Amino acid sequence: MHTKHARQSPALQPAQRKLPVRSRRPQPPGARPRGAALLAAMLTVTLVATLAATALWQQWRAVEVETAERARVQAAWIMLGALDWSRLILRQDASSGGADHLGEPWAMPLQEARLSSFLAGEGNAAPPEDASTDLSDAFLSGQILDLQGRLNLSNLVLGGKVQETALHQFERLFANLGLPAAELDLLVQALLQTQAPANAESDTPLLPPSVAQLGWLGLAPATVAALAPYVVLLPQQTPVNLNTAPAEVLQAAIAGIDRADAQRLVQARAGRHFSNLNEVRDRLGAKAVVSDSLHSVASAFFEARGQLRLGEIVVGQRSLLYRQGVNVRTLWSERGAFPLVADSAGAADTVNP
Known part of the structure; x- marks a missing residue:
């Protein structure tokens, strides 16, 4: 019994056995892992591609x-x-x-x-069609x-005073276009203020550079849009050329005529233009007021x-x-x-x- 037990004791203690040790191949001195070399190559390619793309973009931008x-x-x-x-x-x-x-x-x-x-x-x-030009x-x-x-807004105010004849012309234009008279009063007052001497107590509005900027003076956008085809803002007072004005401007510029008279005037000048104002007077008759200071046939x-x-x-x-x-x-x-x-x-x- 004692001998059998002694033979089995080594199997009962496996932890005491020694495992075989695998030998490693010695690395040559100075050798680098293949993964590091591949990574370095990829970084180099990326850097070169980035530099090339940057140079190409700069060249394209310069062109x-x-x-x-x-x-x-x-x-x-x-x-x-x-x-x-x-x-x-x-x-x-x-x-x-x-x-x-x-x-x-x-x-x-x-x-x-x-x-x-x-x-x-x-x-x-x-140059020919295929020429590089x-x-x-x-x-x-x-x-x-x-x-x-068209009617010149500069005619409304001169020397800080409202010109009554020009005011009547604009009153007729506003009435023909269906615009409120209060907008005309606002426009006249604003133009008076632009010519008023500078005052430290009040702000003097600037004269707008064009009709499209009349909103600076307080006019509604709808009023500015309706006036745009028929008014102009010039650096000095000017008469209305009866050879080129549309019917709406003719009706407003000439006192004593209605829309039908203005349309007939446009049709008459289409066949033969007016050489002087006397021809316009003869065409319209005594009811129309044609003035040398307000009207002309030249521009x-x-x-x-x-x-x-x-x-x-x-x-x-x-x-x-x-x-x-x-x-x-x-x-x-x-x-x-x-x-x-x-x-x-x-x-x-x-x-x-």
């Missing part, structure tokens, strides 16, 4: 900035040339003399046309408007509108032109979106420089 600046300069030069062309047309019209009417060349709008074709029509050599993608349109074909203030489409870039410009004899001066110009109107007696809302 876009240069392209935009070149297009802006080209558009500015083309619009300047279009403005000079408008001045030349008005100068030639003044050289021929006579009245200003809607049948003259200056009143004909230039519909959008390819600039290269337009230059070729003037006797210049146009920006002119092949440039389209120009323009129009000249007679600003004296001195015009607005030149132009729009250039150069690829995806669209540039608009309008300028106030003042004509004295054969001299035509540009009083100011501004850039923006100024679409062409249906005719020269349409909605121009310029300006006070």
